[in-house]
Amino acid sequence: MKLTKILTKKLTSFWLVSLAAVAFVFLLSALMSFVQLTYRFQQNKVAELESMIVTHYQQHGTDQLDTWLPAVLKAYHVVQFQLLLDQQALYSYQTDAHSSASGLTLYHHIIDPQSALTVKFELPSPLNNYELSWYELLILFIGFGAISVFVRYGLKWITHELDGVELLALRSKMIIDGDIQGAKLSAAKGRPRLINRAISKLINDLEDAQQERGRLDQFIRANTFLDPVTEIGNRLYFENRLAALSHDNKMVAYGVVFLLEFDDDALMNVQADIEANKAFITQIVAIIPPLVIDYTDVIFARRSALQLAIVVPQLSLAEADLLADRLIRRCLLVKHHQIANHDNYLHLGAAFYKAGDQPSQIIEEAEMALRAAQLQRLNTWFMYDKGAVDKEMAKGSVRWRSFLEYALVNKRFFLLHQPVLDSDNSLLHYEIFSRVRDNQNTEIRATLFIPMANKCGLMPQVERMIVEQVLFNVMPKNDAIYCVNLSMDTLTSRAFIRWIQSALLEHRPLATRLIFEVSEDIFIKHQQHPQLAKTLTMLSKMGAKLSVDHVGKQVVGTHYIQTYDFDFVKLDRSIIRQVHERPENQLYIRSLIGGLLRSKAQVMAEGVEIFEEWQTLKILGVSAAQGPFLGDIALV
Template sequence: MKHTKILTKKMTSFWLLSLAAVAFVFLLCAVMGFTQLTYNFQQQKVAELETMLVEDYQQHGSNQFSSWLPPLLTAYKAVDFSLSHEHQVVYQFHRDQIDTTKSNLTVYQTQLNPGQLSMKLVMPPPFSLYDLGWHELIILLIGFISIGIFVRFGYGWYSRELDGVEQLALRSKLILDGKLKQAAEVPTNGKPRMINRALSKLLADLDDAHKERGRLDQFIRKDTFLDKQTQIGNPIFFQNRLDALSHDQKMMAHGVLMFIEFDDVDLVENEFGEGGMKAMLSLTTEAITAALTQYEDSIFARRSYSQLAIVVPQLSLIEADQLAQRILKTCLALPFYGIGDPDNFFHLGCAFFKTGDLQIQLVEEAEMALRAAQLQRVNNWFMYDKGALDEEIAKGSVRWRSFLENTLVSKRFFTLQQAIVDSDDQVLHYEIFSRARDIRGNDIRATLFIPMANKCGLMPQIERQILEQVLFRLMNDNTLTYSINLSLDSLISRAFVRWIQSTLLEHRPLASRLIFEVSEDIIVKNQKNTLLLKTLDMLRKMGAKLAVDNVGQYVVGSHYIQEYHFDLVKLHRSIVRRVHQRPENQLFIRSLIGGLYRAEVKVIAEGVECFEEWQTLKILGVSAAQGDFLGQRSEV
């Protein structure tokens, strides 16, 4: 914010106005005094002339006037003079060089000796007879320069004296604008110092309160969804995430479900105590977490006392086999000190699933695979494979890249929209979802082509094509508002950022009707990515709104929501699913809304599928929602 020094300008303006008023009064008095003085002086000269005329007339009559009176009248600058005796003109004088038609001439008409002499004297105004000389002009110039220097010195003195107050005003304005971080960075030497110290202390306490609120929110998440021993997801977290991957108990994508079980866990605890048991679990979970790093959407949780669960969506059967082998090899390399039977201690059961598979059946198949691995009585893994794979899943990376590039060239990406409805059942805006269409006219779901597009680095081109369709629709309808999800690749792509910046500059009114959604996982993992943060800041300054998506999918704090000025928060469907039956999910939502109480942030739920969920969300304070219960996705 530009430092305008409002108080200094106001004080200086008042001071200058007061000084000008005083100077005007003094100047007016001086002019009036000068005018009055010149009139008195002129009247005094006229009175002297009258006395001289009476004395001369009494001594010599009218014969001597022509000898001494003309030079005297000329010295008086008289314009016209006449002396009469009993209404007969005795002497008359007139100057031809003076314009006698001027109305501002001064006329003196006096009866010198009643019944005998009368005088009429016409003279110019007395103050017009005086001109300023060069020395007077120099004095005036010196006076004006002195006044200027004095005013400039006074302005500087006011600026220095009020500089501290200006800092307080600046900090106050930043606080009122909600820019608390900038207010805390303003120099703290403002005056009065006690007020400045109080502001600094309140800002520090407020910042600490925000952090404490974030820590409390994260603690609630951890206490609700994390296992205390391993610090990975607990059974509630696992079930929530598994429900989020299904719709009507049917899986919405393909992938693999793995159950890992340790035999003779009781022997470990008896021999090494609870600390040894915890150390073993920690080593195992750290090793498995490292193996799952490259799978961003993977789910890792503790399902029971001796059993871990892994879900990796969007994974082919070959990749699932490779992952199971890598996990088994990694875990067997850990030092378990020959506890129980070291050759029959670790077992892994896998069940590959595809779109449409029942969730209950999937869990049963994974448990059957685990039992099959345990029956072999060696450290091993077993994959339960029905052998029925989608044709789309069988495509290799090369075929996927060729398909996506051809779809981009022929512009076969199209959009679906779903309404976001507020608590009064009014449509706030629409969210855009993408689809691809192959050469045979079949629709390819985004859950299939997006992971492959990310691997091939084509997401910026795809999202640009989708965004162009949305912008065209906005230009044709002034009432619509759309939200669009952007990937990390697009947000850090310089070409994509330049394009969207130039497009929004060209169509500035459309920016306010756009909402850009970013996944919570992207924000949390890339908080030090300056290019990402600059892109989000640029979109916000252009007038677009920002939304953070998939909130609650991971156990992280929520302080980033206000730090990066998000306008909307969208709850992950795993938090929304059956929320009316899950007090722990309700606790999380209450905590999140409570932390955003004074922020102008709306909380939106996605994946609402029944009346009970929507009613519970409204009671908890959720502003709006989307889902099949509130409206199906439709092609636009």
């Protein structure tokens, strides 16, 4: 907009100079006309005098000239006068007044060619005899005052109009830069008004189109991944999410799979009452989320018409027993008046899995546990336990807290990174991961200690240590860009916010090489939290970039991406897994990229494992990716 301001000043200056030039030419022309008229008037008087002298000479000769000519010459302000005949003076006249030679006009004419009568006299310049009266001075003053007023008013008007044009240019620049909201708020004084109103209407239409795009995107995902009756994930959603918890077809952490199924024979009498049956299923579905709200990354889906599936990662065997008992008890509180046998219509099977187990094997074990519960002919649950309990999950919360505090004090956390490559396979940045070593120097995965750190309220301290290592140990060694994950507890911790603000102010050049990544789950659960928006805005103003990951793991709208102005959007691995064979996932990715077309956010992918996945993602328009195929996780 600086260039526009300069052009406006130039245009205003040109207008003023042109106006001054016109006024100058007008005044110069008036002055020249006035001078010419005065000289012509004097020449007419001189011609009249010469005519009088010729007439008198022809009738009376030089007699009686003294009687009338001096008075006439005095009236004409003649300084010196001579009447000559053949170069001989017939009559001479001269006043007593003295005038400068530069102020006199000499007239030397032959007034009678027949007798060679010549007149020679000097007159003062007609301008010397002219003096402005007070009335004329008043008229000039009023005229110049009126001109000044009109020039000032014209300058004010043209400046106001040009300011309106600049506002239109500013709004246009905001629209080009993607700041649609800013362009909408600056719609007050744009000129011309017709163009301003047209831009406002187009902005409103654009916002409506973006909202409609978001609704269409959510509709596509809902019809692809949601069950139409219960509005939770369907079988495809369940398989995608379960596959995302694995790596190389092996689970990366421990957890429990629950399968909740209604007995087909017990519900046979209610098949005709479709609406009552739907209402019953919906009530059961509404009971389950509050029971698992305290756990992270829970998968809840409807695998079939009569079966619900729940996957709870990082859940110990003892906690799984308690949760299974609570699930079956709460679901039995929902009554259906047309159930044939109230004592045997609901069963739950659970299978505990550990890191390294195959997803298909886990589902088979959960179904075996469900069959075992059904064989008991009672509303009950059964846990399939093959005795493989991860040693790390056996620690209680108190022991985990003590261990994590000890690791923080002794700085036993260390960093790993994984490259993120763009579509040309060039390095875009590194994503930072963390591990911790126990007393036996054994590495403990983040999937194990992060849930416990969240439970113990230690995530702000853990992530502060990670950011410190990145800022002061890793970044000074090279010019690469690094991406660090932040949790909800960290983003709302006042101590962490004060520290990160002072650290980024002190090391401003490093802030531009940082990307702070936040999980989509945080925006689903805490979107209205006031501190979340303040922290993200502060980090962005400091120069750091913002990223949201695990996008697509939940079936929600993506309007929050424009709200928080993210720089990167990272697709969850459940969308990426076997994407070349899943048209529904490709449809979602195309829809997401189309919805973000006018924003600055770049769409990336995580968990790319094979060449076909990466090729398909590039064809769909994904700008960058990370995963085993593009680069393994390595020590920093």
